[in-house]
Amino acid sequence: MDEVLVFVEFLGDYGKWKKGDFAPIPAKEALELYKQGLVRFSDLSRDVVKLISTMDAIIQHGKQRAPLSIKVERSLYREVETYLWLLENIITAPQANTIDSLQAYVQRYSSLKNWYEKFRAHRFKVIVDAARLRPNSMQILGRLADEERLVYMLLSAVYLAFTQGSLSADRIISAVEEVISTWRKGGGLDGGATD
Structure with missing residues (x-):
């Protein structure tokens, strides 16, 4: 990556x-x-505002239209988490901060963190529904960020193992282990998808 x-x-x-x-x-x-x-x-302030705007646009789009009709950049989570890490470390580097700049960095960090939590909760609900309604869909996988792909594939595997054939804990565990194994081998971007 x-x-x-x-x-x-x-x-x-x-x-x-x-x-x-x-x-x-x-x-x-x-x-x-x-x-x-x-x-x-x-451009730290501009970058944080851009990330928040992107997350807000995805949430709003999902409320107005089909939630998965918009493609999420594959690196979005990585970018947000990097900026959160960066801001947290800037805040704790007092030798480089004035009171005013420290206050601005704390505000940016707090705002980005709050939006990120809201965004993840929203996306998780969307992914749960997608895994239930359209498990293992290539079309859906193509619209998800990397981290969302893994969650979608795991939920799809659990859903299919739970709803098809005879139900057993071993069958569900086996389905999850298969997804994780495929993901770790680097084939997780589309492994097991059907359409």
Whole structure:
């Protein structure tokens, strides 16, 4: 998986970058440079607002139309969790924060976290319904983020094991283990889908 890139402004010369350069760099590297006072985050507020807007648009679309008629970017969860991690670490790096900037970072973190919790709860309900109504659908898999794909495949396996044939705990466990095994082997993006 690709690491999430964040835009920074260099406050001094560093490697191939000169003072005043703007560049996207991996979040972990950006945080280390921030702690050293070598960069500032140039678009952090804009990026957080964009992530919140994306989650809100997906929720609103789902309320107005078929919930799975909109494709979720496969990296959405990874991006949100990276920004939450980044903000949490910025907040705890007091050497680089003024009171005003600390307050702004705390507000961004709180807002993003609240929206993310709301978004995940909404998407879980949608995925449960999809697994029940259309288990193992390629069309549905193609509209889900990576993390949602695994949940959908697991719920589909449990639903089918529970509703088809003779019911036993071993059958359900076997179905779940098969999905997990396929996922770990790298075939989890479409393993077992039917349409």
